[in-house]
Ligand SMILES: NC(=O)C1=CN([C@@H]2O[C@H](COP(=O)(O)OP(=O)(O)OC[C@H]3O[C@@H](n4cnc5c(N)ncnc54)[C@H](O)[C@@H]3O)[C@@H](O)[C@H]2O)C=CC1
């Protein structure tokens with residue numbers, strides 16, 4: 245049977261190239277599709293098509309027209325839900341139950357949310373006294389940034405890709421977007437949906453390929469790209485930032501994390517065990533928000549370690565399409581090796597493996613990149629496994645005594661993305677939320693999202709915020725007009 249072909253979408257046309265690479269289904273280890281890699285020349289053609297679109301009718305479009313387009317895109321995702329689901333599951337191996345409750349609905353929700361936000365977005369107005377005693381009126385106008393380069397990762401492919409495409413289009417920009425080379429499927433379907441929804445040619449361009457020496461680098465280096473938004477590893481963000489400095493172009497980054505959970509003895513025990521198990525193992529630990537450091541107050545430490553390990557052992561690992569599967573594989577053989585290397589390192593660094601630590605039998609049976617959910621204890625705070633992002637279903641559980649100690653431990657990280665605090669003492673929760681050096685705090689929950697809120701990280705975890713008006717501000721050039729009355 246011929247393989248699915250994932251082509252580029254440039255200037256309103258699907259474009260095949262003669263450099264193709266395999267798209268591997270991580271739950272089988274088998275190639276199921278072929279991806280057409282874009283050359284630097286094709287990226288340049290995309291930039292020209294985008295520029296032409298910006299100078300055409302799209303450049304004069306009104307927020308209401310763009311909001312209507314975004315709503316039609318959301319409807320298109322809903323209509324083709326099963327195709328998006330299949331592409332997401334084939335690309336990532338994540339359980340269909342997860343993709344159908346999180347990734348695909350959130351893809352549609354991103355478009356609806358930014359449609360609603362751009363419809364109601366206002367500006368600023370100031371009445372200003374002038375030296376001659378009269379009044380001036382200052383008001384702001386939103387104009388598009390221009391051509392936006394979007395580079396997204398493989399862990400939440402549709403969710404993170406659309407999280408950037410939707411506000412960029414809402415603000416009237418034109419886009420050149422590259423999904424991860426590991427997960428090109430849903431982005432290619434989205435190109436079809438955007439065209440079906442009536443976006444003018446060149447408004448949305450999709451290019452496939454890798455980072456360095458490929459389409460990713462070509463986007464970032466193109467002087468025709470006016471701003472770059474990226475989600476992925478912190479080191480990649482730093483590389484992109486250096487290249488974006490050429491031309492002083494704005495960047496927005498959501499990067500890595502080494503997130504802490506702080507579990508106090510007065511927490512709702514059952515709810516907290518379930519919450520920390522979810523925050524550690526969801527999507528096989530491949531969410532930048534996932535918990536890898538669990539700090540537990542000493543009176544409940546032993547009981548908590550046992551309960552978390554039990555929750556990990558109960559997870560059903562396997563075929564993403566099978567009913568009841570809780571956890572799929574890691575994204576690739578290379579990424580699994582990276583996580584296995586950390587598992588070996590953890591032992592060298594003195595970890596006790598409470599549960600997991602290896603490859604489950606199902607990996608042999610299905611041929612995919614499965615790994616066991618793993619709980620360690622005994623790692624020192626300054627060990628590499630407590631300081632470096634693993635990006636897999638692993639955590640170390642560490643005891644603490646006082647609130648001050650918990651804050652110091654949580655903050656002892658070069659990352660600053662998210663922290664979950666579990667306590668029934670809400671005063672304490674608020675107090676700690678103010679002291680933790682992160683962009684996102686969850687209190688007695690985790691990964692509960694409202695798309696209007698600022699999303700992003702401190703320290704090595706990112707630059708800027710997206711979500712709500714923060715996205716509208718990044719994807720717009722704000723202009724102030726001063727009128728002397
Ligand atoms: N959201 C997050 O925090 C994520 C973190 N990671 C971490 O990063 C590690 C490496 O995974 P990768 O997929 O290689 O992440 P990555 O950050 O290198 O790749 C993410 C995206 O950036 C592109 N890219 C890479 N280098 C680029 C460059 N120089 N210029 C332009 N685009 C570039 C890639 O093609 C992909 O679309 C993982 O093992 C994991 O630990 C990976 C994915 C998401």
Ligand SMILES: O=C(O)/C=C/C=C(\O)C(=O)O
Pocket residue numbers: 397399400404407475476498530531532533693699
């Ligand atoms: O926007 C969200 O709800 C989730 C974002 C998750 C990431 O940025 C990530 O895992 O990289």
